[in-house]
Amino acid sequence: MENVRLIARLDIKAPNLVKGVQLEGLRKLGSPNDFAREYYRQGIDEILYMDIVASLYERNSILSLVEAATAEVFVPITVGGGIRSVFDVAKALRAGADKVAINTAAIKRPELLTEIARHFGSQCMVLSIEAKSTTPGRWEAYFDNGREHTGKDAVAWAREGEALGAGEILLTSVDHEGMAAGMDIALIRAVREAVTIPVIASGGVGSVDHLEAAVRKGGVRAVAMAHTLHYRHQSVGEIRAEAIRRGLNVRQVA
Amino acid sequence: MTPVTVIDYGVGNLLSVGRALSHCGAEVVFCSDPEGVVKAERLILPGVGAFAKGMAELDKRGLIPALREVAERGVPLLGICLGMQLLLETSDEFGTHTGLGLIPGRVVAIPPQGIDGSRHAIPHIGWNNLLLPGHRQGWKGSILERLPHGESVYFVHSFTAVPADPLHRLADCHYNGLVISAAIARDNLSGCQFHPEKSGERGLDILRAFLAL
Numbered sequence: 001m002e003n004v005r006l007i008a009r010l011d012i013k014a015p016n017l018v019k020g021v022q023l024e025g026l027r028k029l030g031s032p033n034d035f036a037r038e039y040y041r042q043g044i045d046e047i048l049y050m051d052i053v054a055s056l057y058e059r060n061s062i063l064s065l066v067e068a069a070t071a072e073v074f075v076p077i078t079v080g081g082g083i084r085s086v087f088d089v090a091k092a093l094r095a096g097a098d099k100v101a102i103n104t105a106a107i108k109r110p111e112l113l114t115e116i117a118r119h120f121g122s123q124c125m126v127l128s129i130e131a132k133s134t135t136p137g138r139w140e141a142y143f144d145n146g147r148e149h150t151g152k153d154a155v156a157w158a159r160e161g162e163a164l165g166a167g168e169i170l171l172t173s174v175d176h177e178g179m180a181a182g183m184d185i186a187l188i189r190a191v192r193e194a195v196t197i198p199v200i201a202s203g204g205v206g207s208v209d210h211l212e213a214a215v216r217k218g219g220v221r222a223v224a225m226a227h228t229l230h231y232r233h234q235s236v237g238e239i240r241a242e243a244i245r246r247g248l249n250v251r252q253v254a
Numbered sequence: 255m256t257p258v259t260v261i262d263y264g265v266g267n268l269l270s271v272g273r274a275l276s277h278c279g280a281e282v283v284f285c286s287d288p289e290g291v292v293k294a295e296r297l298i299l300p301g302v303g304a305f306a307k308g309m310a311e312l313d314k315r316g317l318i319p320a321l322r323e324v325a326e327r328g329v330p331l332l333g334i335c336l337g338m339q340l341l342l343e344t345s346d347e348f349g350t351h352t353g354l355g356l357i358p359g360r361v362v363a364i365p366p367q368g369i370d371g372s373r374h375a376i377p378h379i380g381w382n383n384l385l386l387p388g389h390r391q392g393w394k395g396s397i398l399e400r401l402p403h404g405e406s407v408y409f410v411h412s413f414t415a416v417p418a419d420p421l422h423r424l425a426d427c428h429y430n431g432l433v434i435s436a437a438i439a440r441d442n443l444s445g446c447q448f449h450p451e452k453s454g455e456r457g458l459d460i461l462r463a464f465l466a467l
Contacts, residue, residue, distance in 0.1 A: 045408075074455070095269075197377070
C-alpha cells in the first residue's frame with residue numbers, strides 16, 4: 001500500500017504565513033516559503049498553499065510565492081483559495097502547482113469540478129470541504145473559511161464531488177482546526193467511507209497520537225498539519241520517526 | 255552542464271520538470287518541433303493527462319516520427335508519467351489508442367480491487383516504495399542506480415503500463431497487493447510512472463542518473 005502522506009498546510013494572507021484557531025484570529029508567522037523550504041529539508045511529503053483571503057491581488061501574490069518555491073522545493077504543491085475558473089487553474093499550474101483545491105467556486109457552480117477534471121485530469125482537482133458539526137454524526141459544508149453556510153451535507157457533498165470529477169478531497173474540520181487537540185475522527189471516517197478517491201484529513205493535529213487516530217480509526221492515508229509544525233512543537237522528521245516507531249506506514253527519509 | 259531537451263507538446267506543466275533538471279545541473283531546452291527533437295542529445299518526454307490527447311498533441315507537431323528516429327538511434331530518452339505510458343504500443347484509456355510503440359506492451363486501468371477483493375483509492379496518489387522485480391539483480395546502469403532498494407517516490411495515476419516482456423520492468427511498486435509497473439527500461443529508453451521531479455532528493459538522484467547515462 002502507498003505510504004501515509006505527511007502534508008504541511010500553509011494558510012497564507014500574502015505575503016505572510018498565518019495561523020488561526022478554527023480558521024479565525026489569524027497570527028502572522030513569517031514568510032511562507034521559508035517554512036516550505038524548511039519542511040522540504042525535513043522531508044515533508046507534500047505542501048498545501050491555501051490563500052485564505054483570495055482577492056485578485058492576493059491570488060497573484062500566492063502564485064508568485066509558489067513559482068519561487070518550485071525552484072527549490074521538489075515535492076507536490078497544491079494551491080487553494082480563490083480559484084474560480086479553468087483559466088485560474090491553468091495559471092496556478094503554470095506557476096508550478098501540481099493540484100488546485102477548490103471550495104467556494106465549486107459550491108456555487110459544481111460543474112466547475114467536471115470542467116477542470118476534463119481539462120487537466122482529475123488528479124489535479126482537489127475538492128476542499130470545510131465541515132462543521134451540526135448534530136452528532138452530521139456535518140455541514142461551509143465556505144469562506146468556515147464563515148458561510150452552504151446548506152450542503154458534507155458527506156453527501158464529498159460523494160457528489162467525486163462523481164463530478166474531483167480526484168482527491170481535502171477535508172478540514174472547522175471545529176477542530178487550530179486547536180491541536182485531535183481530529184474529528186467520526187467526520188473523517190464518514191467521508192472516507194463515502195468516497196473511493198483519497199481523502200486528506202486536516203484540522204486538529206497536535207501530536208502523533210492524533211495522526212495515528214486519523215489513519216487507524218479514520219482510515220485516511222494523508223494528513224495535513226499546520227499548528228504543530230508552524231509553532232515548532234515537532235519537526236517533520238520527529239513526527240515521521242515516531243510514526244515509524246508506532247508501525248505507521250510512512251515514507252522513510254534517509 | 256549536460257544539455258537536455260524537454261519536449262513541450264502542450265500536455266501538462268513543464269516548469270517543475272525543467273526546474274528540477276536545472277537544479278541537477280542540466281542545461282534545459284524546451285522544444286516542440288521535430289527538428290529540435292532530432293538534434294537533441296538527451297530527451298525528456300513529460301506529460302500529464304489522457305493518453306489519446308497526448309498522442310494527438312505529438313502528432314499535431316509532427317513529433318512521432320522524430321521520437322521514433324531518436325529512439326532508434328540510441329539517444330537517451332526518459333518518459334515521465336504519461337510520457338512513459340506513450341512509449342508503449344496501446345492504451346485502453348477512454349477507448350483503445352495507439353502509442354509510440356517503442357516498448358512492447360500496453361497501458362490498462364489500475365484494477366479497482368486488490369487481490370483480496372478489497373477496494374482501494376483510484377487514482378493511486380502518494381509515495382510508494384520502488385521494488386526490484388524478481389528477474390533483476392540490481393539497478394546498475396539504469397536511472398535508478400543511485401537509489402537504495404525500497405526508496406519511496408511520488409505517484410499520481412489511474413492507468414498503468416504492462417510491458418509485454420517482463421525484462422523491460424525496471425521497478426515495481428505494490429498497491430493493495432497489486433503489482434504496478436513503476437519504471438520501465440529498454441536499451442536507451444527509460445520511463446517512470448512516478449514523478450522524479452516531485453519525489454524529493456531521491457527523485458533528483460534519478461534525474462541526475464539519467465543525465466549521466
